[in-house]
Amino acid sequence: MGNACNTITFNAAQCDGCGLCMTACAETKGSARIQVLPAEDKTYALSLCRQCGDPHCVSTCPTGALTKDVDTGVIAWNGDKCVDCLLCTVGCSYAGISLDAQTRRVVKCDTCDGAPACAAACPTKALRYVTTARIYNEVRDWEDLFAPGLSGCQGCNTELLMRHTMRRVGPDSVLATPPGCVPGMGSVGFNGLAGTKVPVFHPLLTNTAAMLAGVKRQYNRLGREVTAIAIAGDGGAADVGFQSLSGAAERGEQMLFMVIDNEGYMNTGMQRSGCTPFGAWTSTTPVGPESRGKSQDAKNLPLIMMQHRCAYVATASTAYMEDFYDKLDRAIQAAKTGFAYLHVYSPCTTGWRFPADQNMEVARKAVETNFVLLWEYTPGQGLRFTHAPDNPLPVTAYLKVMGRFRHLSPEQISHIQNKIEENSAFVTSLAQSAAAQA
Amino acid sequence: MDATQYLIVGSSHAAIEAVNAIRLHDAEGSLTLATKDSQLPYSPTVLPYVVSGRSSPDRAFLRDDNFFARQKVDFRRGCALSALDPQRKLARFADGSEIAFDKILLATGAAPVRPPIPGLDTVPCHVLRTLDDATGLRAASGRARRAVVLGGGLVGMHAAENLVEAGQVEVTIVEMNSQVMGGYFDATAAALIEKAFAAHGARLLTGHKVVAAAPAGQGAVLALDNGENLEADLLLVAVGVQPDLGYLNGSGVACQAGILVDDTMQTSAAGVWAAGDCAQARNFFTGTNTLNAILPAAAEQGRIAGMAMAGDSDLKPYRGGVPLNTYRFFGHHALSVGNGDAPPGAEVMTRLDEAQGRYLKAIFHEDCLRGIFAIDEFFDGGVMWELIRRRIDLSAMRERFFADPLAAGRELMSQHWR
Numbered sequence: 140m141g142n143a144c145n146t147i148t149f150n151a152a153q154c155d156g157c158g159l160c161m162t163a164c165a166e167t168k169g170s171a172r173i174q175v176l177p178a179e180d181k182t183y184a185l186s187l188c189r190q191c192g193d194p195h196c197v198s199t200c201p202t203g204a205l206t207k208d209v210d211t212g213v214i215a216w217n218g219d220k221c222v223d224c225l226l227c228t229v230g231c232s233y234a235g236i237s238l239d240a241q242t243r244r245v246v247k248c249d250t251c252d253g254a255p256a257c258a259a260a261c262p263t264k265a266l267r268y269v270t271t272a273r274i275y276n277e278v279r280d281w282e283d284l285f286a287p288g289l290s291g292c293q294g295c296n297t298e299l300l301m302r303h304t305m306r307r308v309g310p311d312s313v314l315a316t317p318p319g320c321v322p323g324m325g326s327v328g329f330n331g332l333a334g335t336k337v338p339v340f341h342p343l344l345t346n347t348a349a350m351l352a353g354v355k356r357q358y359n360r361l362g363r364e365v366t367a368i369a370i371a372g373d374g375g376a377a378d379v380g381f382q383s384l385s386g387a388a389e390r391g392e393q394m395l396f397m398v399i400d401n402e403g404y405m406n407t408g409m410q411r412s413g414c415t416p417f418g419a420w421t422s423t424t425p426v427g428p429e430s431r432g433k434s435q436d437a438k439n440l441p442l443i444m445m446q447h448r449c450a451y452v453a454t455a456s457t458a459y460m461e462d463f464y465d466k467l468d469r470a471i472q473a474a475k476t477g478f479a480y481l482h483v484y485s486p487c488t489t490g491w492r493f494p495a496d497q498n499m500e501v502a503r504k505a506v507e508t509n510f511v512l513l514w515e516y517t518p519g520q521g522l523r524f525t526h527a528p529d530n531p532l533p534v535t536a537y538l539k540v541m542g543r544f545r546h547l548s549p550e551q552i553s554h555i556q557n558k559i560e561e562n563s564a565f566v567t568s569l570a571q572s573a574a575a576q577a
Numbered sequence: 578m579d580a581t582q583y584l585i586v587g588s589s590h591a592a593i594e595a596v597n598a599i600r601l602h603d604a605e606g607s608l609t610l611a612t613k614d615s616q617l618p619y620s621p622t623v624l625p626y627v628v629s630g631r632s633s634p635d636r637a638f639l640r641d642d643n644f645f646a647r648q649k650v651d652f653r654r655g656c657a658l659s660a661l662d663p664q665r666k667l668a669r670f671a672d673g674s675e676i677a678f679d680k681i682l683l684a685t686g687a688a689p690v691r692p693p694i695p696g697l698d699t700v701p702c703h704v705l706r707t708l709d710d711a712t713g714l715r716a717a718s719g720r721a722r723r724a725v726v727l728g729g730g731l732v733g734m735h736a737a738e739n740l741v742e743a744g745q746v747e748v749t750i751v752e753m754n755s756q757v758m759g760g761y762f763d764a765t766a767a768a769l770i771e772k773a774f775a776a777h778g779a780r781l782l783t784g785h786k787v788v789a790a791a792p793a794g795q796g797a798v799l800a801l802d803n804g805e806n807l808e809a810d811l812l813l814v815a816v817g818v819q820p821d822l823g824y825l826n827g828s829g830v831a832c833q834a835g836i837l838v839d840d841t842m843q844t845s846a847a848g849v850w851a852a853g854d855c856a857q858a859r860n861f862f863t864g865t866n867t868l869n870a871i872l873p874a875a876a877e878q879g880r881i882a883g884m885a886m887a888g889d890s891d892l893k894p895y896r897g898g899v900p901l902n903t904y905r906f907f908g909h910h911a912l913s914v915g916n917g918d919a920p921p922g923a924e925v926m927t928r929l930d931e932a933q934g935r936y937l938k939a940i941f942h943e944d945c946l947r948g949i950f951a952i953d954e955f956f957d958g959g960v961m962w963e964l965i966r967r968r969i970d971l972s973a974m975r976e977r978f979f980a981d982p983l984a985a986g987r988e989l990m991s992q993h994w995r
């Protein structure tokens with residue numbers, strides 16, 4: 140299978156055309172290989188080598204001077220072999236390789252060997268160097284512990300979370316998946332066959348943490364080291380299953396409890412849960428002449444879990460996989476000696492009503508608007524933000540990308556915006572006091 | 578007898594691109610690549626640099642054995658195709674061996690044309706198409722004192738420059754047309770090129786023909802149409818190329834000057850594709866099938882053929898060949914993208930800085946770019962090629978475009994194909 144590669148990304152919406160990337164490139168390389176160009180409607184576009192997977196500069200090079208490095212993804216130029224014929228500049232339709240006026244030779248981006256000066260110099264973060272490829276390359280070599288072909292809704296990110304998490308946790312594990320989307324997708328299996336390659340069980344919504352605690356204690360008694368992990372939905376965790384969850388956390392049972400929060404009982408027909416946000420349409424908080432979506436605010440389950448002083452608590456989003464992976468590693472570690480809680484936000488294509496290809500974008504907008512805050516907590520260090528937007532977008536940027544908020548009145552929207560400010564001020568104060576104590 | 582799913586004949590640009598395209602879609606299907614040459618793949622385009630010594634012959638290769646191992650290709654050198662039976666799906670080689678195939682790609686390129694000059698077959702002469710030709714010419718250029726190059730096209734001019742740079746050689750270029758490089762540049766651009774050659778001591782005889790050749794000592798004496806006789810101890814014939822298709826005799830595969838192909842590079846015979854210099858594919862401007870013996874066309878056609886052979890559903894039909902080239906001479910560069918004729922109604926813009934030797938010319942037709950040509954001015958050739966092929970309307974910005982084709986091209990690119 141192919142190798143994933145790190146890459147320079149450009150977000151035109153964040154570019155103000157300042158040109159610092161070009162200066163940084165010129166200072167590092169002698170002349171700028173990156174160019175910011177004015178495009179339509181006062182926006183900017185980029186001309187930069189894309190390090191194509193099927194590079195036409197390489198196919199039009201007669202000397203073998205240009206080669207695609209399949210490990211780094213970078214198309215390298217060998218000045219000793221190059222005869223300056225310029226045919227590569229005809230092969231590339233993206234102006235990614237061109238003639239340098241001073242040296243009279245071709246120049247192209249080499250990503251500064253993995254530390255691109257342009258991205259480091261970009262003040263608006265329009266240019267970023269994305270290194271998530273590392274995850275794919277690592278995960279690829281780990282065993283997939285689920286059966287092929289889970290039956291999720293189109294565009295759902297839960298399968299990704301299940302597979303990634305269990306690959307990382309590894310085969311020495313016992314998995315509990317209480318009723319919800321996860322067993323609905325096939326974790327407990329079909330037709331008498333398990334859906335996983337590790338022991339899996341299907342507890343009641345109410346007793347997941349209790350059962351898992353018992354299983355883990357029995358393994359401890361036998362002297363076998365296993366990771367006890369639950370993958371539960373928000374309903375199972377925040378509402379029906381809360382008493383056993385809270386009890387296990389309070390007792391410091393050794394387990395990793397992961398909640399995939401899609402803000403409702405989506406598997407059974409999209410009913411509201413304690414985690415459904417204010418104003419959202421669900422099948423039990425309908426939109427009509429009387430009801431205008433949910434009339435209460437969501438409870439903040441991860442903050443409640445933090446108040447249990449668990450060994451590790453964190454929130455995560457699939458739009459920020461590197462952040463998710465860091466937290467998963469820490470949670471697995473913490474679960475060896477205590478209770479680890481990982482709360483992952485999971486936009487629901489079906490229940491939230493957005494196109495199947497927009498899952499990551501919806502997840503990202505939640506973070507960019509501070510609707511979702513990414514942080515982690517340990518009793519020793521307190522709470523710290525792991526990814527906070529510098530300039531959060533107004534919540535409407537998040538609300539408008541899905542159907543479940545379409546009916547909102549301006550009053551409802553300002554209620555949600557206020558709630559975000561309040562929540563973010565509260566969590567910020569926790570982070571500040573933790574930082575002050577450090 | 579050996580059997581293979583995919584058989585590719587030739588080992589240059591078209592062939593390599595086809596290998597890549599097939600492997601992107603079909604990682605396992607058996608693939609055999611048979612080539613006449615005894616070397617690893619190399620490009621004929623690199624040969625002038627082998628002659629000059631800039632590229633050493635053992636480092637001029639496009640790919641190494643690792644490439645074939647990684648791509649799971651059974652690579653056979655020294656295997657010249659001699660006959661093809663499309664019905665029985667059999668390829669016969671010069672050594673008598675046969676290979677059965679499901680699908681075959683003919684990527685055998687072109688060979689130098691030998692002009693019908695009386696006596697030419699009696700004199701020693703060089704051509705430049707293979708690595709052996711290049712090392713032979715390099716050795717000869719060290720000994721030569723009086724060299725004659727027949728043909729002022731790309732190959733002839735490159736080789737003439739090599740000979741000039743080699744030192745004590747008196748070089749004469751004989752070109753039948755009134756200017757050199759007529760395939761890619763107009764008379765103004767050609768004059769700048771000719772001036773550079775003259776300044777370096779080469780003699781250019783444009784508008785003249787060699788009418789007879791006869792042996793003289795170790796070399797030849799060439800009679801010109803004006804009565805002059807040229808002595809040559811080194812004679813290079815570079816009057817153009819044409820595919821050598823003897824292996825198709827009796828195969829029923831339709832050919833004219835080259836092998837006729839459709840927009841997926843398929844020939845008239847099922848299971849047989851052709852790409853590169855040997856193929857006669859659609860011309861972007863005329864819509865008819867023409868030869869377009871250039872490297873970028875060979876690479877693109879090879880890629881398309883490979884995709885078609887592997888059944889890749891992402892295949893987009895060939896948009897038609899556009900003449901293009903880049904040319905470096907005595908440290909200057911020349912770029913040519915598109916069609917140099919100006920049909921009725923076309924607008925031609927030119928800018929000449931004689932002192933600096935800079936020239937820019939653009940031809941617009943029906944609101945679109947038709948061709949753009951430069952000496953010592955730079956623009957992104959690939960961007961221009963796309964502007965032409967996408968028929969992007971430039972009517973509103975013609976002046977701005979011509980003033981700075983580099984910046985304007987990139988701006989258009991960011992609007993149209995980002």
Ligand SMILES: Cc1cc2nc3c(=O)[nH]c(=O)nc-3n(C[C@H](O)[C@H](O)[C@H](O)COP(=O)(O)OP(=O)(O)OC[C@H]3O[C@@H](n4cnc5c(N)ncnc54)[C@H](O)[C@@H]3O)c2cc1C
Binds near residue numbers: 226591614852854903
């Ligand atoms: C000196 C020179 C300079 C050039 N400069 C330029 C330039 O600047 N720009 C440009 O665009 N183009 C240039 N070209 C043209 C360019 O090199 C060709 O267009 C390109 O190489 C065509 O690629 P191809 O794969 O079709 O065929 P080729 O490169 O010709 O390769 C043909 C292959 O087929 C093999 N073969 C031939 N016959 C048989 C047979 N019967 N059986 C088995 N194998 C066979 C050969 O060994 C070879 O491997 C130049 C060519 C020359 C000679």
